[in-house]
Amino acid sequence: MLRRAFAAAGLMALCLLPAQAQDLITKKQVFELPSFTTQSGRTLKSVKVGWESYGTLNADKSNAILICHFFSATGHAAGKYAESDKAAGYWDAIIGPGKAIDTNKYFVFSSDTLVNLSPADPNVTTTGPASIDPDTGKPYGYLSEANPNGFPIVSIRDFIEVQKKLVDSLGIKKMHMVGGASMGGIQTFEWAGAYPDMVARIMPVIASAEADAGLIDWLDIWATPIRLDPKWKGGDYGNDPPLAGFAQALKIVTLHAQTNAWATGAFGAKWAKEGESPYKSFSNRYLVETALDNAGMARAKTSDANHFLYLVRANQLFGEGAAERMKAIKAPALMIYSPGDLVFPVESVRRTADALKANGVPVEQVELKGNRGHLDGVLSIKQAEQTISAFVAK
Amino acid sequence: MLRRAFAAAGLMALCLLPAQAQDLITKKQVFELPSFTTQSGRTLKSVKVGWESYGTLNADKSNAILICHFFSATGHAAGKYAESDKAAGYWDAIIGPGKAIDTNKYFVFSSDTLVNLSPADPNVTTTGPASIDPDTGKPYGYLSEANPNGFPIVSIRDFIEVQKKLVDSLGIKKMHMVGGASMGGIQTFEWAGAYPDMVARIMPVIASAEADAGLIDWLDIWATPIRLDPKWKGGDYGNDPPLAGFAQALKIVTLHAQTNAWATGAFGAKWAKEGESPYKSFSNRYLVETALDNAGMARAKTSDANHFLYLVRANQLFGEGAAERMKAIKAPALMIYSPGDLVFPVESVRRTADALKANGVPVEQVELKGNRGHLDGVLSIKQAEQTISAFVAK
Numbered sequence: 001m002l003r004r005a006f007a008a009a010g011l012m013a014l015c016l017l018p019a020q021a022q023d024l025i026t027k028k029q030v031f032e033l034p035s036f037t038t039q040s041g042r043t044l045k046s047v048k049v050g051w052e053s054y055g056t057l058n059a060d061k062s063n064a065i066l067i068c069h070f071f072s073a074t075g076h077a078a079g080k081y082a083e084s085d086k087a088a089g090y091w092d093a094i095i096g097p098g099k100a101i102d103t104n105k106y107f108v109f110s111s112d113t114l115v116n117l118s119p120a121d122p123n124v125t126t127t128g129p130a131s132i133d134p135d136t137g138k139p140y141g142y143l144s145e146a147n148p149n150g151f152p153i154v155s156i157r158d159f160i161e162v163q164k165k166l167v168d169s170l171g172i173k174k175m176h177m178v179g180g181a182s183m184g185g186i187q188t189f190e191w192a193g194a195y196p197d198m199v200a201r202i203m204p205v206i207a208s209a210e211a212d213a214g215l216i217d218w219l220d221i222w223a224t225p226i227r228l229d230p231k232w233k234g235g236d237y238g239n240d241p242p243l244a245g246f247a248q249a250l251k252i253v254t255l256h257a258q259t260n261a262w263a264t265g266a267f268g269a270k271w272a273k274e275g276e277s278p279y280k281s282f283s284n285r286y287l288v289e290t291a292l293d294n295a296g297m298a299r300a301k302t303s304d305a306n307h308f309l310y311l312v313r314a315n316q317l318f319g320e321g322a323a324e325r326m327k328a329i330k331a332p333a334l335m336i337y338s339p340g341d342l343v344f345p346v347e348s349v350r351r352t353a354d355a356l357k358a359n360g361v362p363v364e365q366v367e368l369k370g371n372r373g374h375l376d377g378v379l380s381i382k383q384a385e386q387t388i389s390a391f392v393a394k
Numbered sequence: 395m396l397r398r399a400f401a402a403a404g405l406m407a408l409c410l411l412p413a414q415a416q417d418l419i420t421k422k423q424v425f426e427l428p429s430f431t432t433q434s435g436r437t438l439k440s441v442k443v444g445w446e447s448y449g450t451l452n453a454d455k456s457n458a459i460l461i462c463h464f465f466s467a468t469g470h471a472a473g474k475y476a477e478s479d480k481a482a483g484y485w486d487a488i489i490g491p492g493k494a495i496d497t498n499k500y501f502v503f504s505s506d507t508l509v510n511l512s513p514a515d516p517n518v519t520t521t522g523p524a525s526i527d528p529d530t531g532k533p534y535g536y537l538s539e540a541n542p543n544g545f546p547i548v549s550i551r552d553f554i555e556v557q558k559k560l561v562d563s564l565g566i567k568k569m570h571m572v573g574g575a576s577m578g579g580i581q582t583f584e585w586a587g588a589y590p591d592m593v594a595r596i597m598p599v600i601a602s603a604e605a606d607a608g609l610i611d612w613l614d615i616w617a618t619p620i621r622l623d624p625k626w627k628g629g630d631y632g633n634d635p636p637l638a639g640f641a642q643a644l645k646i647v648t649l650h651a652q653t654n655a656w657a658t659g660a661f662g663a664k665w666a667k668e669g670e671s672p673y674k675s676f677s678n679r680y681l682v683e684t685a686l687d688n689a690g691m692a693r694a695k696t697s698d699a700n701h702f703l704y705l706v707r708a709n710q711l712f713g714e715g716a717a718e719r720m721k722a723i724k725a726p727a728l729m730i731y732s733p734g735d736l737v738f739p740v741e742s743v744r745r746t747a748d749a750l751k752a753n754g755v756p757v758e759q760v761e762l763k764g765n766r767g768h769l770d771g772v773l774s775i776k777q778a779e780q781t782i783s784a785f786v787a788k
Contacts, residue, residue, distance in 0.1 A: 040673045143676060153673055213661040213682040214654020220683045221649065224642045228622040248618045255615065260608020260739050267607040269713030278711060279434045279547055282537060282703070286710060288607040289614045309676070316680060317672060319663030342736065345654050 023088065024079030024096045024103060026052045030125050031111065031166045039161075042152035045134045049162055050125030051111035054079050054095060055103035057170065064172045065101060065392070066163065067091065067110040068180030068187035070378070071311055072117050072253065072299075074124050075110040078103075081123065091181070093382040100385035101392060106176060111166055113159045113183075115151075115310035118303045128154075129235070129306040142235020142306045150235070154310065155317040156183075156190045163187075164195065177392060178331075179203035181377040182343065183311070186211070186318050189352075192333075193325035202329075203388065205336040206377030208344050208352040209329070210322030211315055215343065218256060219312045225249045226305045235306050243297065246305040251296035259340045259373040263288055326355040332362040334391040336384050338376040339367055364391060417482065418473030418490045418497060420446045424519050425505065425560045433555075436546035439528045443556055444519030445505035448473050448489060449497035451564065458566045459495060459786070460557065461485065461504040462574030462581035464772070465705055466511050466647065466693075468518050469504040472497075475517065485575070487776040494779035495786060500570060505560055507553045507577075509545075509704035512697045522548075523629070523700040536629020536700045544629070548704065549711040550577075550584045557581075558589065571786060572725075573597035575771040576737065577705070580605070580712050583746075586727075587719035596723075597782065599730040600771030602738050602746040603723070604716030605709055609737065612650060613706045619643045620699045629700050637691065640699040645690035653734045653767040657682055720749040726756040728785040730778050732770040733761055758785060 028050045036047040052075055057064060067077040070090075078095035080088050094100040095108055116126035129151035133140045136149075143150035167175065178188045178199050185207020192199045193209070211219075226232050229245025255263065267288035271277065276284040333356055337349040353363045366384045370376040422444045430441040446469055451458060461471040464484075472489035474482050488494040489502055510520035523545035527534045530543075537544035561569065572582045572593050579601020586593045587603070605613075620626050623639025649657065661682035665671065670678040727750055731743040747757045760778045764770040 145677075153676070155673065211663065212654055213657040213663060213680070214649070216663060216680045217649055217657055217682045217686060218654075220679075221642075221646050224619055224646075225622055228619055228639050228642065230624045245622055248615075248622065252615050252618075255608070255611055260606055260612075261741055263607040263611055264742075269605065269607060269610060269716065278707065279549065279714075282547070282707065283539075286607070286610045286614075286713070288611045292611060313672065313676065319680070320673075322663065347655055348658075 023083055024054050024092070025081070025083070026054055026079040027081060028052050028075075028123050028125070031169065033162065033165055036162065036165075038152045039155050039157050040152050044127070044152070047114070047127045047162065048125050049112045049114065049127065049166070050123070051075050051109060051166060053107060053109035055105070055107045057107040057172070061170070061172045062174070062176065063106045064167075064170070064175045065106045065108045065177045065179065066167070066175050066191075067095070067108060068159075068163070068178065068184035069110060069113060070180070070182040070184045071315070073184075074116060074118070074121065075112045076123060077110040078108065090378050091381060094385055094388055100388040101179070102389075106392070111163055114154050114162060115307045115314065117307050117311060119307055120304070121302065126307075128304070128310055130304045142309070144234055146234065147236065151310070153313050153317075155314050155320075156186055157194065159314065160187055160190050160194060163191075167198070174198050174200060177201045177203055179205070180207075181205040181381070182207055182374065183315060185377075186315070189325060189329065190318070192331040193328040196328060196330040199331045201333070201391065201394070202331045203334045203336070203391065205381065206338055206341055206344055206374050208348040209326050209355070210348070210352065211317070211319035212348055214345070215348075216316045216319050218343070219316050222249055222252050222256070223309055223312045225252070226309060232305065235309070237305070241300075242305050243300050246300040246303070246308065247293060247296035249296070249305075249308060250299050250303075251292045254292055254295060256342055257374040259342070259371055261340070261371040262373065265371065267291060326352065327359060329356060329359070329361055332394070334364045334366070334387065336366045336368060336377065336381070338370065338373060338380070340371065340373040340376070343374040417477055418448050418486070419475070419477070420448055420473040421475060422446050422469075422517050422519070425563065427556065427559055430556065430559075432546045433549050433551050434546050438521070438546070441508070441521045441556065442519050443506045443508065443521065443560070444517070445469055445503060445560060447501060447503035449499070449501045451501040451566070455564070455566045456568070456570065457500045458561075458564070458569045459500045459502045459571045459573065460561070460569050460585075461489070461502060462553075462557070462572065462578035463504060463507060464574070464576035464578045465709070467578075468510060468512070468515065469506045470517060471504040472502065484772050485775060488779055488782055494782040495573070496783075500786070505557055508548050508556060509701050509708065511701050511705060513701055514698070515696065520701075522698070522704055524698045536703070538628055540628065541630065545704070547707050547711075549708050549714075550580055551588065553708065554581055554584050554588060557585075558592075561592070568592050568594055571595045571597055573599070574601070575599040575775070576601055576768065577709060579738075579771075580709070583719060583723065584712070586725040587722040590722060590724040593725045595727070595785065595788070596725045597728045597730070597785065599775065600732055600735055600738055600768050602742040603720050603749070604742070604746065605711070605713035606742055608739070609742075610710045610713050612737070613710050616643050616646050616650070617703055617706045619646070620703060626699065629703070631699070635694075636699050637694050640694040640697070640702065641687060641690035643690070643699075643702060644693050644697075645686045648686055648689060650736055651768040653736070653765055655734070655765040656767065659765065661685060720746065721753060723750060723753070723755055726788075728758045728760070728781065730760045730762060730771065730775070732764065732767060732774070734765065734767040734770070737768040
C-alpha cells in the first residue's frame with residue numbers, strides 16, 4: 001500500500017499509470033530554433049525542446065491537438081517509448097486509440113517546455129540555465145548580478161512562443177484543441193489569449209487563467225528551501241547541487257498538490273521506525289515525513305534546482321496581464337477542476353469561468369471526485385472522459 | 395489597506411484588534427512549579443509559565459473558564475495590560491463584561507504554554523530550550539545527540555499538565571468550560587480526554603481532536619526553513635539566530651493559516667517596487683512575497699526558532715492516541731470551524747465531531763463565514779457570539 005501511495009505521492013511526474021492492453025508507441029523528437037528572442041528581450045541561439053506525437057496529422061492539418069505539460073512533467077502525455085516501459089505517459093487514460101482524445105482521429109502532440117524540471121532525463125530535451133550557452137561553451141547558469149549573461153527569466157508566454165514555432169513548422173494553421181493540466185492548463189489559456197485564431201477550443205484542467213497572489217506566494221514558498229540551502233550558492237552550484245533544499249522544495253509541492261485526507265489515508269500517524277518514538281528525539285520522525293522526504297530526494301537527484309526556480313518564476317509571471325488575457329480568449333473552454341485543489345482553488349477556477357462567460361465564451365465545467373486535490377487532475381482525469389470526448393467532437 | 399491586510403497577515407499573534415469602549419485591564423502573573431516531570435520522563439526544576447485572568451472566581455470556585463492559546467499566541471486572550479495598550483487580547487471580541495464569555499459572571503483565565511514562541515516578550519513567561527537550566531546556569535538548548543541534556547521534547551499533554559497544576563493551585567475542582575483556537579482547540583480536547591471530571595464543557599475552535607498525517611507533515615514543512623538555515627547549527631545558534639530561515643518558516647504559517655483569496659484581495663499581482671519587473675531579475679519580486687517576508691522577519695526577531703521547532707513537535711505528537719482520546723471525552727462540545735481552513739480542514743473537524751457524537755457526546759457546530767481560512771477562528775469569532783453565549787449558559 002505504501003508503494004502505491006508513493007507512486008502517487010512522488011510528484012506528478014512520478015505517476016506510474018498502469019499500461020493499457022494495446023500500447024501506443026511514440027518517440028521523442030527534437031525541435032530546434034536557431035534563434036529565439038524571449039519576452040524579456042534576450043536572443044538565444046539554438047533553443048531546443050523535445051516533442052512527441054500520437055496519431056496522424058491529416059491532409060488539411062485540421063486534426064491537431066496540442067497537450068501542454070504540468071510543472072514536474074514532460075511532453076510524455078501518453079503512450080510508451082517502448083513496450084517494455086513500465087509506465088505510460090501521464091494522461092494515457094484519455095489519449096489513445098478509441099479513447100476520449102482518440103488518436104485514430106486526431107494528431108495529438110506535446111512538447112517539453114523551456115526550463116523543464118529534469119534536463120538530464122534522457123527523454124527530455126529542454127533549454128534552460130543548465131544548458132550549454134553556444135557563445136561560451138559553458139552552461140548559461142542562473143541569472144544574477146554575478147552572472148548577468150545567465151539564462152534569461154522566461155514566462156509561460158515564452159513556452160507557447162516556442163510551441164508556436166513548432167506548430168508553424170508542422171504547417172498547422174489552427175489547432176482543434178489545446179489541453180493541459182495545471183501549468184499545462186495555464187498554457188491553454190495563454191495560447192487562446194495570444195493566438196485566438198489558432199485555437200478552436202481549450203481544455204484547461206486544474207487551472208485558472210491567472211496566477212493570483214496566493215499562487216504567486218505559494219510558488220515562492222516552494223522555492224524557499226532551495227534558496228536557503230547553502231549549497232545553492234546563489235545558483236552557482238556547479239556539479240554539487242543543493243539536494244537537501246531541493247528535496248524539501250519538491251516535498252512541499254507533493255503535499256500542496258494533494259490533501260491532508262490523502263496523507264492521512266496513506267500514512268496515518270505512524271512513526272517512521274517502530275520503537276523510535278518522536279517523544280524521545282527530534283531525529284525520530286513520523287512516517288509521512290520521511291516518506292515524503294525520500295520521494296523529494298529521489299526526484300531531486302534526477303532534476304535541476306535552478307530549473308525549478310525558473311519554473312516558479314514562469315508561473316508567477318502568469319499573474320501579468322490576466323484581465324487582458326481573459327478578454328482576448330474566444331475559444332470555447334472545457335474547464336475540469338478538483339474541489340479540494342489547493343494550488344488552483346475552486347474560487348480561482350470559478351473567477352476565470354465567470355470572466356470567460358461574461359465575454360460570451362462558452363464554458364463547460366466538470367468537477368472531479370477524489371481526495372487527491374490538485375493531483376486529481378492527472379490521477380482522476382478518466383472520470384471526465386465522456387465529457388472530453390463530446391467536447392472534442394463538437 | 396495594506397496596513398490593514400498586514401495587521402491580519404502578521405501571524406495570529408500580531409493581530410491588533412480594536413480596543414473596546416470599556417477596556418478590561420489585566421496583569422500577567424507567574425506560576426512556578428518547583429519540579430515538573432514531562433511525559434517523556436524528564437524532571438525539570440523551576441518550571442514557570444505566565445498567566446492572567448479576567449473576572450472573579452466565585453466562592454465555590456464553579457465559574458472558571460480556561461482559555462488555551464494558539465501556536466503563535468500567548469495567554470493574553472482578552473483585555474489590556476494598560477489603557478494605553480494599542481491592542482487588546484486576541485479574543486477580546488468574545489471575552490469581557492457583558493460579552494459572550496461574560497467576565498461579570500465567569501472567572502476567565504489563560505496561561506502561556508511551555509515552549510511559547512516568544513520567550514523574550516516581556517509579557518510572556520515560559521519554560522523551554524531558551525530558558526536557563528537551574529542545574530547549569532546556562533540555557534537548556536535544543537535536544538540533540540550533541541546536547542543530550544537539552545530541553546526535553548514536550549507535548550500538548552505536558553502543556554495541560556502544567557495548566558492542571560495551576561488549576562489545582564487555584565482550588566478549582568471542575569472548570570465550567572475550556573476553550574481555545576487551533577493549538578488552543580486541541581488543548582481543549584486533551585483536557586477533556588485526560589481529565590473528563592474536571593471539564594464541564596469544551597469550546598474547540600478551528601481544531602480537531604487529532605493531528606492527522608496531513609497536519610503532521612505540514613508542521614514539518616513549517617519547520618523546514620529553520621533547519622536548512624546554516625545559522626541554525628543543529629539548534630546551537632546561541633546569540634546569532636537563524637533569522638532568514640525562521641522568517642520563512644513564519645511566512646509559511648502566515649499563508650497556510652489564511653487563503654489564496656485573502657492574499658489576492660490584499661495584494662493582487664502587484665510588483666514589490668514600481669519599475670522593477672519580475673521579468674528582468676530574480677531580485678525583483680511580487681508585493682505579496684516581500685510583504686509576507688517582512689512580516690515573517692519582524693516576528694522572527696522577537697521570537698525563538700528553537701521554541702518554534704518544539705511547538706511543531708508538540709503539535710505533531712497530538713497524533714498519538716487520538717482514538718483513545720476521542721473515546722475518553724465526555725464534555726459537551728461547541729466546535730467552531732472555518733470551511734476554508736487549510737490547517738484543520740473541514741473533513742478533519744467533521745471526523746472529530748462524528749467520533750464524539752458516536753460516543754454520545756453532545757456536539758454543536760458553528761461554521762464561520764470569511765475568506766481568512768484558519769485565521770477566521772480568531773478574526774471572525776464574534777460571528778459565533780450568540781451560540782457561545784447560549785452554550786456557556788447551558
